[in-house]
Amino acid sequence: STTFTARDSNYSNCRKTSVVILGGGVAGITAAQALANQSITDFLIVEYNGEIGGRMKHTNFGKNPNGKPYVVELGANWVQGLGTDGGPENPIWTFVKKYNVSNTYSNYSSIQTYDETGYTDYSSLLDDYEEAYAKLEQNAGVILTNNLQDMSTRAGESLAGWKPKKDMKAQAVEWWEWDWETSYPPEQSSLVFGITGYNLTFYQFSDENNFVTDQRGFNTWLKGVGSTFLKPNDKRLLLNTIVTDISYSKNGVTVTNSDGSCISAAYAICTFSLGVLQNDAVTFKPELPSWKQTAIHTFQMGTYTKIFMQFNETFWDPNTQFFLYASPTTRGYYPVFQSLSTPDFLPNSNILFVTVVEEESYRIESQSDSQTQSEVLAVLRQMFPNTTIPEPTAFMYPRWSLEPWVYGSYSNWPVGTTLENHQNLRANVGRVHFAGEHTSAEYFGFLQGAWFEGQEVGERVAGMLGRECRSKETGCGEYRRYEVLHGTTRLEEYNAVNGWRVSSFYDIGFE
Numbered sequence: 001s002t003t004f005t006a007r008d009s010n011y012s013n014c015r016k017t018s019v020v021i022l023g024g025g026v027a028g029i030t031a032a033q034a035l036a037n038q039s040i041t042d043f044l045i046v047e048y049n050g051e052i053g054g055r056m057k058h059t060n061f062g063k064n065p066n067g068k069p070y071v072v073e074l075g076a077n078w079v080q081g082l083g084t085d086g087g088p089e090n091p092i093w094t095f096v097k098k099y100n101v102s103n104t105y106s107n108y109s110s111i112q113t114y115d116e117t118g119y120t121d122y123s124s125l126l127d128d129y130e131e132a133y134a135k136l137e138q139n140a141g142v143i144l145t146n147n148l149q150d151m152s153t154r155a156g157e158s159l160a161g162w163k164p165k166k167d168m169k170a171q172a173v174e175w176w177e178w179d180w181e182t183s184y185p186p187e188q189s190s191l192v193f194g195i196t197g198y199n200l201t202f203y204q205f206s207d208e209n210n211f212v213t214d215q216r217g218f219n220t221w222l223k224g225v226g227s228t229f230l231k232p233n234d235k236r237l238l239l240n241t242i243v244t245d246i247s248y249s250k251n252g253v254t255v256t257n258s259d260g261s262c263i264s265a266a267y268a269i270c271t272f273s274l275g276v277l278q279n280d281a282v283t284f285k286p287e288l289p290s291w292k293q294t295a296i297h298t299f300q301m302g303t304y305t306k307i308f309m310q311f312n313e314t315f316w317d318p319n320t321q322f323f324l325y326a327s328p329t330t331r332g333y334y335p336v337f338q339s340l341s342t343p344d345f346l347p348n349s350n351i352l353f354v355t356v357v358e359e360e361s362y363r364i365e366s367q368s369d370s371q372t373q374s375e376v377l378a379v380l381r382q383m384f385p386n387t388t389i390p391e392p393t394a395f396m397y398p399r400w401s402l403e404p405w406v407y408g409s410y411s412n413w414p415v416g417t418t419l420e421n422h423q424n425l426r427a428n429v430g431r432v433h434f435a436g437e438h439t440s441a442e443y444f445g446f447l448q449g450a451w452f453e454g455q456e457v458g459e460r461v462a463g464m465l466g467r468e469c470r471s472k473e474t475g476c477g478e479y480r481r482y483e484v485l486h487g488t489t490r491l492e493e494y495n496a497v498n499g500w501r502v503s504s505f506y507d508i509g510f511e
């Protein structure tokens with residue numbers, strides 16, 4: 001039984017379905033699964049790339065002793081927060097176990113610290129940061145509980161006594177503790193929602209991060225989930241298909257693709273990334289309402305870049321997982337090197353990778369691979385002054401912020417926004433629904449965020465197609481939205497007592 005209602009005659013040549021799911025990443029696949037679980041099988045999944053997985057994306061790199069390439073993950077790499085016996089479990093961890101995806105505990109205590117003179121032990125700064133962090137998270141709790149004004153993580157850190165200033169070693173430690181996870185510097189991150197995000201994953205599930213090394217790719221588990229309701233070569237999964245337009249009305253949604261094909265549906269579930277939405281990579285007709293656009297442009301899309309290199313030898317300590325480098329001049333300049341040539345990872349692979357985010361990501365995206373390679377080698381030569389560092393035999397990095405199917409890596413909450421504004425990012429616009437990592441208030445930036453949001457949107461749309469309401473807690477049907485977002489200061493408080501002597505509203509007198 002379908003409630004298909006797209007009656008517009010212009011669309012009569014389009015392929016018809018009840019629900020069109022835009023994107024075959026984690027959110028898209030779990031949305032489809034939620035529909036299938038409620039016996040809604042009349043759906044189509046439209047995906048830009050040649051396989052499902054989205055930002056869980058791998059590629060071949062370098063070669064093993066038999067001349068075959070290794071598989072490395074360009075995007076998501078860790079299961080972040082696993083679970084405890086009897087406690088809640090991260091669904092990604094459940095599936096990774098179910099589909100036997102190879103992974104290894106990432107030991108964040110296995111770290112050596114470096115600066116431009118070589119190995120220098122400044123690991124005590126890690127303890128200093130963590131001491132301040134314990135205070136900062138208390139402050140975030142007070143702000144949330146009492147509906148107080150949010151502040152930047154930078155302000156929170158300073159109030160907790162962490163002031164790295166121009167100490168580049170402290171800056172490197174801070175990058176390791178903050179930017180590496182959120183892909184934004186503390187100045188640009190909300191204290192409250194940065195801390196809640198961390199707590200919900202690492203305190204609720206567990207503080208472990210397991211690194212996936214499966215040579216079939218991390219997305220193996222998602223393919224496993226897909227195979228429970230999609231047949232091999234299922235005609236409902238349209239791969240290599242690029243959506244260009246989404247037109248919607250009170251009767252239905254019509255999606256047009258770059259190959260000229262079109263689909264008309266009763267409902268659409270759009271799981272495109274915040275970067276895709278922000279960059280107008282698809283055209284909504286009519287334009288999205290201003291409350292929606294405000295939310296889309298308030299939240300931030302970060303960029304996180306892993307730079308892979310393979311050498312003909314492992315010249316670093318193969319038993320250490322992380323090498324933290326403090327540049328003498330530039331914060332975030334090739335700060336964290338990770339060894340894959342380590343027991344339980346890709347032993348003897350001689351593969352090392354270094355991660356940069358945000359400004360450094362954009363900088364290296366706009367220069368050649370060879371320029372980046374020479375910068376990285378110069379850093380390695382500072383870190384290991386007594387070793388002859390060979391040229392890499394393979395070198396590669398993705399340019400996430402330029403990829404038209406994602407335009408960035410994952411989202412982050414800016415300073416001073418609200419849960420209401422975020423709810424507007426989640427809320428449907430008529431028959432167009434939204435889901436993905438970015439719509440998760442609890443787990444934004446993580447695979448589990450995409451998973452929970454995909455499931456909820458699937459259940460809601462199933463509810464609208466007349467199925468029983470599965471999510472009593474969240475409610476079924478349309479999402480709540482906030483047409484008006486209130487500030488924190490009432491207009492009458494803009495007065496002389498508060499240092500506001502004159503009105504900022506000028507009548508400049510145009511006739």
Ligand SMILES: Cc1cc2nc3c(=O)[nH]c(=O)nc-3n(C[C@H](O)[C@H](O)[C@H](O)COP(=O)(O)OP(=O)(O)OC[C@H]3O[C@@H](n4cnc5c(N)ncnc54)[C@H](O)[C@@H]3O)c2cc1C
Binds near residue numbers: 079282445
């Ligand atoms: C570099 C990097 C590192 C990360 N590390 C981790 C990690 O270690 N652990 C973790 O939990 N999370 C990590 N993440 C985040 C995680 O990958 C995401 O949260 C998650 O994959 C998002 O899933 P999604 O379904 O919301 O979006 P996506 O995976 O982006 O899915 C959306 C889909 O829509 C498709 N699409 C977009 N535009 C179009 C179009 N016009 N037409 C058709 N299809 C289109 C895309 O191809 C994509 O498949 C990382 C992400 C990146 C990029």
